[in-house]
Amino acid sequence: MLSELIAGAVADASARRAVRSQADVERAALDRAPALDALAALAPADRVKIIAEVKRASPSRGALADIPDPAALAARYETGGASAISVLTEGRRFGGSLEDLEAVRARVSLPVLRKDFIVLPYQVFEARAAGADLVLLMASALEQADLVELYALVTELGMTALVEAHDAEEVARAVDLGASVIGINARNLSTFELDPGIFPRLVDRLPSGTIRVAESAVKTAADVARYREAGADVVLVGEALVTGDPVATLTEFLAG
Numbered sequence: 001m002l003s004e005l006i007a008g009a010v011a012d013a014s015a016r017r018a019v020r021s022q023a024d025v026e027r028a029a030l031d032r033a034p035a036l037d038a039l040a041a042l043a044p045a046d047r048v049k050i051i052a053e054v055k056r057a058s059p060s061r062g063a064l065a066d067i068p069d070p071a072a073l074a075a076r077y078e079t080g081g082a083s084a085i086s087v088l089t090e091g092r093r094f095g096g097s098l099e100d101l102e103a104v105r106a107r108v109s110l111p112v113l114r115k116d117f118i119v120l121p122y123q124v125f126e127a128r129a130a131g132a133d134l135v136l137l138m139a140s141a142l143e144q145a146d147l148v149e150l151y152a153l154v155t156e157l158g159m160t161a162l163v164e165a166h167d168a169e170e171v172a173r174a175v176d177l178g179a180s181v182i183g184i185n186a187r188n189l190s191t192f193e194l195d196p197g198i199f200p201r202l203v204d205r206l207p208s209g210t211i212r213v214a215e216s217a218v219k220t221a222a223d224v225a226r227y228r229e230a231g232a233d234v235v236l237v238g239e240a241l242v243t244g245d246p247v248a249t250l251t252e253f254l255a256g
């Protein structure tokens with residue numbers, strides 16, 4: 001499944017590149033106001049922080065929510081106390097787009113993450129051109145040499161990479177990279193299996209000073225509290241926020 005998602009993302013990026021050249025996107029990326037300081041926004045604090053995700057659908061769960069106005073949803077997330085907004089821009093299985101990200105960027109003052117299957121420099125430039133401050137880089141989707149190259153590009157453009165891992169080998173590669181923000185995903189994107197035990201098992205491998213993000217499988221405030229107790233600085237939540245009242249849910253999740 002992961003390889004199918006990557007192939008789709010590459011095909012879609014190639015189609016967009018036929019319309020908007022790499023040079024045009026690079027220029028647009030450099031013309032943007034500087035990216036927001038995501039490291040400051042996500043820095044460890046005496047309370048857990050939340051990255052709230054705009055997520056219409058997923059390959060494992062199908063349609064989750066009708067989100068006619070992603071910017072309005074993101075504004076609710078900001079009101080509810082989110083520290084950053086994640087926007088799924090993958091179109092085929094997650095129902096997102098770069099237009100969603102641009103709309104969110106225009107509305108909120110929080111850092112915005114481009115959540116997609118990023119394997120090409122073109123996609124990184126597009127992210128910046130659309131106003132992203134953070135870019136997801138998945139260790140499972142990238143050979144180490146490509147991960148190193150894309151990480152350098154993200155940093156060079158003034159953005160922050162959220163490097164995602166879901167096993168010990170991927171964590172080791174993220175650490176080798178010197179990544180400042182590392183996410184441990186409870187969902188295996190090859191099998192879609194959810195294992196909330198992955199974060200507690202792997203978190204001790206992250207060097208001190210790393211911003212530790214627990215991703216997926218957060219349904220209740222108790223799930224947030226469990227991740228926090230295990231050492232999460234930040235929790236990334238999608239489904240629970242798009243299927244419930246976002247402000248009430250965030251308030252509850254941040255109370256513990």
Ligand SMILES: O=P(O)(O)OC[C@@H](O)[C@@H](O)c1c[nH]c2ccccc12
Pocket residue numbers: 053055115116164185215216217218236237238239240
């Ligand atoms: O909806 P959830 O279970 O709260 O999960 C959010 C987020 O972690 C998930 O969307 C995600 C994590 N890593 C990804 C990589 C690609 C696409 C999606 C994801």
